[in-house]
Each structure stands twice: as C-alpha cells, then as structure tokens.
Amino acid sequence: MSKSSEHYDDDRDDSDKPQGSRILRFFLKLTILGAGLLACGALLGGMALALAWPNLPDLNAMTDYRPRVPLRIYTADKVLIGEFGEERRNVLRFNEIPDVMKSAVLSAEDDRFYQHGGIDWFGVVRAGLTNLMSMQKAQGASTITMQVARNFYLSSEKTFSRKFYELLLTFKIEASLTKDQILELYLNQIYLGNRAYGFAAASRTYLGKPLSDLTAADAALLAGIPKAPSRFNPIANKPRAVVRQRYVLGRMHSLGYLTDAEYKAALAQPVVIKSAEGTPAGGYAVHGEYAAELARQLMISVYPDNVYSRGLNVYTTIQSKDQEWAYQSLREGVLDYTRRAPYPGPEAQLTMPAGIENDPAKLDEFLDGVFDKYHDRTEMLIGVVLSVKPDEIRVARSASEIISIKDKKALGVIARALNPKAPPELRLQRGSVVYLHKSPDYWEILNMPTVQSAFVALTPQDGALRAMVGGFDFYHGNFNRVTQAWRQPGSSFKPFIYAASLERGLTPNTMISDMPFELSAEQTGSKAWSPKNYGGQYEPMLTMREAIAKSKNMVSIRILQSIGPKYAQEYITRFGFDKSRHAAVLPMALGAGSVTPMQLATGFAVFANGGYRITPYLIDKVTDANDQVIMQAKPVIAGDASARAIDPRTAYVMDDMLRGVATSGTAARAKQVLKRNDLAGKTGTTNESVDAWFAGYTPQLVGVAWLGYDQPKSLGSRETGGGAALPVWMGYMQNALKAFPEEKRPGPPDGLIVEGGNFYFSEFPPGQSVTKIGLPEKDSLGDFLNNIGGSKR
Incomplete structure (x- = not known):
C-alpha cells in the first residue's frame, strides 16, 4: 500500500474502529480543552489577583480601630443621660463582651466561624441546596469575616467586582487578624438599626441595659437583628423580632450553648423594650433629657468642630437619683393639677361599629387606625372607650388589652364627663378617644396636661x-x-x-x-x-x-x-x-x-x-x-x-x-x-x-x-x-x-446685735433703727x- 494510501487510510472515517477507542479519544480531547480553559482561567485569575491584591485597602482601620464615637453626656455618678451623633457606639474589648452575646451571634450568623478560613464552603453548599429546593434565596452564606470586610471597606452593591474584592479582602483579614480580633470588630461595628452600631449600643437602645447585664433571651433578641436591621429590630417590628429571637435561641440550644433548662427559661422571659417613648428613651436609665440637651449646646459653643464624632465624654454635676426624683415629682405635680382642673372632654369622638370588640382582628385593625392619628406620649397612653357605666369605664388599647376604670377617685376626676346631660363634646361615650395614665394603684382617664412646670x-x-x-x-x-x-x-x-x-x-x-x-x-x-x-x-x-x-x-x-x-x-x-x-x-x-x-x-x-x-x-x-x-x-x-x-x-x-x-x-x-x-x-x-x-x-x-x-x-x-x-x-x-x-x-x-428677740446691725442699734x-x-x-x-x- 502506498504512502498516499496509508495517509488516506489514517484520515478515513473511524466509524469502523471500536466504540471504546472513540470514547477514549473524545475524553482526551475534552481533557485537553478543559486543561486549556483552566490554564487560561488560572492565568486570568492570577492576572486579576495580581492587579487587585495591591489595590486592596490596608487594614489600619481594623488594627487601629477608631470608629466615629458620638458625644456622650453622663451624670456625676457616671450614668448615661444623652448621646449625640450620627452613630451610637460603645466600643468594648473582646474580654469585656459577655460569652452569651458571642454565642448568640455565632449561632445566628456563623456557627462554623472558628473552623473555616473566612469562607464557609460547607455553608455555601448548604445554602445553595436550600435555595435550589425552595426556588428562592432563603439562606445566605456570608460569614462574619465577609461581613466585617463589607462593613469596613465595601459598599453593599450586588456586583461581581464588589463580590470579588470582598472575597479577596476576606482572605487578607483572615491572614492578618486572629479570630477573636475579627469577632471583636464585628460585635463593635455591625449596624443594628436606630443609629445603633455594635451590640453594646444596641443593648442600651433596645433593652435599656449594659451588655454585661444581658440574659440569653436578651442576647438572642439582639443577635437576630443583623439579618435585616430595618425589619428585625424590636422597635420597628416587635413580633417579627420575637420570632427571630426564638430561632436564635433554638440554634443556641442545638449547638450546646444553652442547656434544656436555660433554653426553657429564655423562651419564658418576656421581651421588654425600654427605648420606646414613655420609658427612658434610647435606653437611658434616668430622665435627664433637659440637662443632656443643655450640655450639648454648651459643648457646641466650646468645641464647634466634629463635636459629634470625636468621642468626647461630658460629665455633668447632675446626680442620677436626684434627677429622677425631680422628674417624678414634677410630673406628679402637673398631673395633680390636671386632676383638680375641670376635665375638658375626650380627645376625639369616633363612630365604633357595633360588636366590633367581639372580633379581635377587626378591633385591632380599627385601633391601628386610631393610633396612626393619635399617639402615646410619655406615660400617657391612647385608648378608645368601649362602654360607659356610672361605676365602670372600659377602654381598649388592643383586643387583648382592655382596661377597666373603676376606682372612685379616678371616676371623680371625670365626673362631669359622665353626666348624660353634659354637652356632646364633653361627654365620655363609646368611641371616645382618651388618654390613660397608670397611677400606683389604678388606671385613670386624664386629659393630656397643658400646664407646664420646671424644677x-x-x-x-x-x-x-x-x-x-x-x-x-x-x-x-x-x-x-x-x-x-x-x-x-x-x-x-x-x-x-x-x-x-x-x-x-x-x-x-x-x-x-x-x-x-x-x-x-x-x-x-x-x-x-x-x-x-x-x-x-x-x-x-x-x-x-x-x-x-x-x-x-x-x-x-x-x-x-x-x-x-x-x-x-x-x-x-x-x-x-x-x-x-x-x-x-x-x-x-x-x-x-x-x-x-x-x-x-x-x-x-x-x-x-x-x-x-x-x-x-x-x-x-x-x-x-x-x-x-x-x-x-x-x-x-x-x-x-x-x-x-x-x-x-x-x-x-x-x-x-x-x-x-x-x-x-x-x-x-x-x-x-x-x-x-x-x-x-x-x-x-x-x-x-x-x-x-x-x-x-x-x-x-x-x-x-x-x-x-x-x-x-x-x-x-x-x-x-x-x-x-x-x-x-x-x-x-x-x-x-x-x-x-x-x-x-x-x-x-x-x-x-441680738436683743429682745430682735436683730440689729451695729450701725443701726436699738433706738436708731427704723421701728x-x-x-x-x-x-x-x-x-x-x-x-x-x-x-x-
């Protein structure tokens, strides 16, 4: 056979060759192609890494952590009464943060934080499978380190370049800082709604207590916020925050941070928010608002530049106990005067559908509309009258909170409004919008005080x-x-x-x-x-x-x-x-x-x-x-x-x-x-x-x-x-x-001179003074x- 024939034979269709030979040749070609693509990808990745890595920010902001700390006002006995600035912060060292707070955050955000190297590949796979099965983004795989990188240096825009930089920065952080340092930064830096940055500030803002006093239930409530600060903070949406808290407690229990008894106790603890209006606002234990505001004004006059971000601490002469005694005494004095003054009638008169109190959902919907227009004020709470009798007035705050006014003193204050012959605008009746006040022994209906006082x-x-x-x-x-x-x-x-x-x-x-x-x-x-x-x-x-x-x-x-x-x-x-x-x-x-x-x-x-x-x-x-x-x-x-x-x-x-x-x-x-x-x-x-x-x-x-x-x-x-x-x-x-x-x-x-029970100046002695x-x-x-x-x- 000639060479030309042999060449021709080599280029012939190989359909007559064995099936295994054809498959082997296919995979060989595929392997060569894949290797080529991988080599190109590695080359491109290496080039991207070589170009991006030098442009990554240094970690000075982390290793020399100096956040924007607000102006804080304290009493003489070091009780916080005011905080002014765009960001509320309390920076704590790692050993100052209670273990229950750390375990709650790890349970909620990154339970394998101490095992992975910045990216939790197991978590990525788990989240991917979960999202695929639910056909929606039900879970994320962002680690604590990734969140620290994002919060310190990057925007939250969802682009491939931003994500690429986030991954690179995550590796750099993990290579430069210890796990404890990373977690400390996260616990101090993360935004938690209502201008609170870090869990120490959030504890004051939402719970009115220092981080050191948190229970497991408290810690779980706060740890549930980072997922969506605008939706899961307990002021914006308390029911949703409580659902999230229950989830975090379950995670803490399953991961061994809580015993069975501790878990049950945490579930039973009521959620009490102490920063809502009507309580020491912003988590302050003392009503020192006027003193704090005056101190702020004085500080601006002395330090006009960056006074809200320099971390200045102002210690006033105010004594916290004295301040609270003054506050309570003044309010009681104003309320006593209001009780003595003639009751001017309800805030408004609404038409309430008959029998609506028998349908909790409809009653709450009706009351929500009322609360959109009429608002609670400090210790003075809005309610709607359900029924009026000479010896009892029933007032609704919600379908589950019906308040009965029976005390004779309380009824005496509003006696003129219970008279059937009183003018309609004065008379209390079904649908009347009123203010409620809780005295030490009973509830009462009072008009919102218009008189003022100072002390x-x-x-x-x-x-x-x-x-x-x-x-x-x-x-x-x-x-x-x-x-x-x-x-x-x-x-x-x-x-x-x-x-x-x-x-x-x-x-x-x-x-x-x-x-x-x-x-x-x-x-x-x-x-x-x-x-x-x-x-x-x-x-x-x-x-x-x-x-x-x-x-x-x-x-x-x-x-x-x-x-x-x-x-x-x-x-x-x-x-x-x-x-x-x-x-x-x-x-x-x-x-x-x-x-x-x-x-x-x-x-x-x-x-x-x-x-x-x-x-x-x-x-x-x-x-x-x-x-x-x-x-x-x-x-x-x-x-x-x-x-x-x-x-x-x-x-x-x-x-x-x-x-x-x-x-x-x-x-x-x-x-x-x-x-x-x-x-x-x-x-x-x-x-x-x-x-x-x-x-x-x-x-x-x-x-x-x-x-x-x-x-x-x-x-x-x-x-x-x-x-x-x-x-x-x-x-x-x-x-x-x-x-x-x-x-x-x-x-x-x-x-x-003291003489005869009288006082005389020596220059005006007896006989020379004005008599x-x-x-x-x-x-x-x-x-x-x-x-x-x-x-x-």
Whole structure:
C-alpha cells in the first residue's frame, strides 16, 4: 500500500474502529480543552489577583480601630443621660463582651466561624441546596469575616467586582487578624438599626441595659437583628423580632450553648423594650433629657468642630437619683393639677361599629387606625372607650388589652364627663378617644396636661446643678423652662426687697402698715393702681417678720417705697438678677419683673450659703476618646471673699425670717411633711394666679419649683404657690435631703446685735433703727409717703 494510501487510510472515517477507542479519544480531547480553559482561567485569575491584591485597602482601620464615637453626656455618678451623633457606639474589648452575646451571634450568623478560613464552603453548599429546593434565596452564606470586610471597606452593591474584592479582602483579614480580633470588630461595628452600631449600643437602645447585664433571651433578641436591621429590630417590628429571637435561641440550644433548662427559661422571659417613648428613651436609665440637651449646646459653643464624632465624654454635676426624683415629682405635680382642673372632654369622638370588640382582628385593625392619628406620649397612653357605666369605664388599647376604670377617685376626676346631660363634646361615650395614665394603684382617664412646670436644684456652696427638669415632656417640645422661661416671680421675689431694707436700717421687728391704698394716675405717671393682699385680708400693723411669713403685699410695697425703688433695683443685681428686667417702680415689690427659675435658685443660694454669689454650672469635666481630661470646671466657692454678694448679717437675718415662712407661714407644710428645722423658703403667686412658685432651701441644697402655662393665663383663682408648686419641691426634697443631715444653725456673725428677740446691725442699734413705717389710720399711700419722709421711726 502506498504512502498516499496509508495517509488516506489514517484520515478515513473511524466509524469502523471500536466504540471504546472513540470514547477514549473524545475524553482526551475534552481533557485537553478543559486543561486549556483552566490554564487560561488560572492565568486570568492570577492576572486579576495580581492587579487587585495591591489595590486592596490596608487594614489600619481594623488594627487601629477608631470608629466615629458620638458625644456622650453622663451624670456625676457616671450614668448615661444623652448621646449625640450620627452613630451610637460603645466600643468594648473582646474580654469585656459577655460569652452569651458571642454565642448568640455565632449561632445566628456563623456557627462554623472558628473552623473555616473566612469562607464557609460547607455553608455555601448548604445554602445553595436550600435555595435550589425552595426556588428562592432563603439562606445566605456570608460569614462574619465577609461581613466585617463589607462593613469596613465595601459598599453593599450586588456586583461581581464588589463580590470579588470582598472575597479577596476576606482572605487578607483572615491572614492578618486572629479570630477573636475579627469577632471583636464585628460585635463593635455591625449596624443594628436606630443609629445603633455594635451590640453594646444596641443593648442600651433596645433593652435599656449594659451588655454585661444581658440574659440569653436578651442576647438572642439582639443577635437576630443583623439579618435585616430595618425589619428585625424590636422597635420597628416587635413580633417579627420575637420570632427571630426564638430561632436564635433554638440554634443556641442545638449547638450546646444553652442547656434544656436555660433554653426553657429564655423562651419564658418576656421581651421588654425600654427605648420606646414613655420609658427612658434610647435606653437611658434616668430622665435627664433637659440637662443632656443643655450640655450639648454648651459643648457646641466650646468645641464647634466634629463635636459629634470625636468621642468626647461630658460629665455633668447632675446626680442620677436626684434627677429622677425631680422628674417624678414634677410630673406628679402637673398631673395633680390636671386632676383638680375641670376635665375638658375626650380627645376625639369616633363612630365604633357595633360588636366590633367581639372580633379581635377587626378591633385591632380599627385601633391601628386610631393610633396612626393619635399617639402615646410619655406615660400617657391612647385608648378608645368601649362602654360607659356610672361605676365602670372600659377602654381598649388592643383586643387583648382592655382596661377597666373603676376606682372612685379616678371616676371623680371625670365626673362631669359622665353626666348624660353634659354637652356632646364633653361627654365620655363609646368611641371616645382618651388618654390613660397608670397611677400606683389604678388606671385613670386624664386629659393630656397643658400646664407646664420646671424644677431645678443646686448646691449653694458652688452652684453645681444636682437636678434640672425643664418641662412636663421633653419629647414634645424641648424648650427648657429652667433656663429659658422668663416669668414674673410674684411674692417669691419679696425676700430680695426685704434684704435690701435690712441694710437701710429696718429690722425683723419693724412695724409696717398693712392697710390698702390707691395711687392715682397722676401719682403713678401712667394709670391708677390699687394693689391688694391675697384673699383681701388686711391688718393695721405687722412686723416685717410677720409680713413675710404671711406674704403681705401692702407691707412689701411700703418697704420698697421706704428704701427707694432705684436703690432696690441696684441691690438685686448682687443676687444675679438683671436690673433691666425689674423696673424701678413700686410693683417690683410684688415680683412684677422677670426671672428664670435658674436665676431665682441662684438668688436664694445667697441666703443659704451666708451671702456669697455663686454661678450655676452643669459641666464638671470633659474627657476625650482616650479618657484624658481636656476640660475641668473650677467653680467659685462660697467663702471666697471675691464672691461676697451681701453683708453676712443680712444673709443671717433673712435666713432666720425665711425659716419662719417654712415653719408657720405660707409654706408651713414644708416642715410638717419633712420634719426638719433647717428649712427656709418663700412661696410665690402672681396676679390672677398666672404663675405659682416655691423657692426653698437648706444650708446644703436649694430648689425652685414653678408651675404655669407657656402662654400666660390664670391657673385658677384658688391656685397658689403653696398649693401648686410647693408639693413639687417637697416631693423632691423628701428624698434628696436624706443625704444631708440637719445642720445646727451657727451663731450670729460679727456686727449683729441680738436683743429682745430682735436683730440689729451695729450701725443701726436699738433706738436708731427704723421701728415703724406707715400709719394704720391712713389709707392713702400719698399720705403715707409724706409721713415717712425717709426718717427712721
């Protein structure tokens, strides 16, 4: 056979060759092709890796972890009361994070974290099979390391290039950090909804407790959030969060992190969310919102750049227990006033379908519509009346929460709304939208308070603020009435006029006319003026001590006239008052000027500390992210000669007279309730009872309470400082003064003569002091002015 023939034979169709030979040749070709493709793929992959690896970010952000830490505000005893910034964080070291939190996260997110090298191939296969069987993406295979890579450096866009970089970065992280370091970063960095980054911040935000106090149920609730922070956080969707929590607990149990008993106990633990409105918001254990906001404003004025991300810690002078006592006392004072005031009727009247309460699903759907329009407010909860009887009102919050109002006191508050003859807009009936409040012993229906209040307490020795509540509800208007509300002080201002008179020769035993009078328009230069005593009661003559105890207006006016309004206007600046807000006219004696509660507290501190003017301060110190002190307060202390405001004799005598007010005067209830002899203070009620005040103190603590409407109007003809504001002060002091034992009153200072139960300044000894002002038989102040003529009587 020729070569050409042989060549031809080689190229012939091989159909006549054995079947096995053909298959072998096919697989040989396929193998060669596959090897070629693999080689090309490896070459391309190597080129991509060679190009991408140098462009991967270094890990400085991880190895030198410095997240954006917000501005935090603390009480003096280190209780967090405020946090300001785009991200809430609490960075903890690995050994500071409880094991139950670690095990919950591992169970929920990556149970093979300590076995794989960054990518859990077993998990990838498992997720793929699960998704294939369900024909949807039911499971993912993202490991904790992959999530760390994504959170630190990458976007969440779903592209092949992003995924490729994520895988490469995952390998780099695993090669550079230990497993514990990676898990620590994850636990501190992951976003968990509601501006909370990391589980320590989430624990505060959702549960109101530090991470160290978490139970297994708590940890499982938090560990369920990363899957979908917007859907699984317990504020956004509590039922879904609870379902997810149950799943995590099951995983913890099956993986051996929980025993049978621990698992059952965790399932039985109720889920209580403590950051919802109506509880200490944001997980704060103390209602210090007004103090925290003021501290924030002060910090911005001092550190305007990056104040919300530098990790600054502000330690205020606020005492956490004092703050909570003040908060509770103020709210109860406002609610008590609201109970006394006429009930104005329900918030709205809706038509409720008959029998809807027998269908839970329909009732809840109806109530959901109500709650979309009417909202719960702090400790005041919206409900809809189901039925009204003379001895019981049934109110629905949900199909499973029907509240019965039966208490006689509670029904008495809304008696006018239960009268069938009451106008429709006032009457309570089926479908009425009402606010509910839980008192210690029973539920009650109350209207949302429209009256406001303020309270501030400070230490008279240095001005450190111990408590400050600027209104009834910070979350519905953060206007701080302690520092921003300028109100007429009424009779609470009288002590400063009395103090001025002591330095002009008057004594506690000076006799002064209390008879009424009238000034004509010609005498005042504007319009006629005929001031009156509260209650219309007048006495011929009273001592100055008696007059301040009884808060007599006629006496105060005559004292001011005797010393001169101009002199008094200058004198009050020693206490920190702005003289431009106190015109040099006779109504100044009745507190016709303007003060803030903070100013009034500062003024009374002068009487409490022996005559020194202190400056109220809120911030004690500021530390940076490394806990280094960068600012420290240096307050002026009472006793510093440079802070002397008034004569120590004046302070001593005024303190003596103000103790009389709290013993037998308009504030006598203070001693009856608190049972102390070192109490002093002054009630204040302005014309037509627009403002109600009580300013009181002991040598260790000053407190001022105010009650009134933001848009000034009468509180009611029977409302006074002693009835409306004094209870707020006492409610706080009952608790706060337990830390301050009663002090024995010191002896009189040098230059003060004590004779016959009276006090005399050495320059105005007996026989040379002012003994009498005004004539009881005269009813014209014009005649009175002619009689005193500036002489001593």
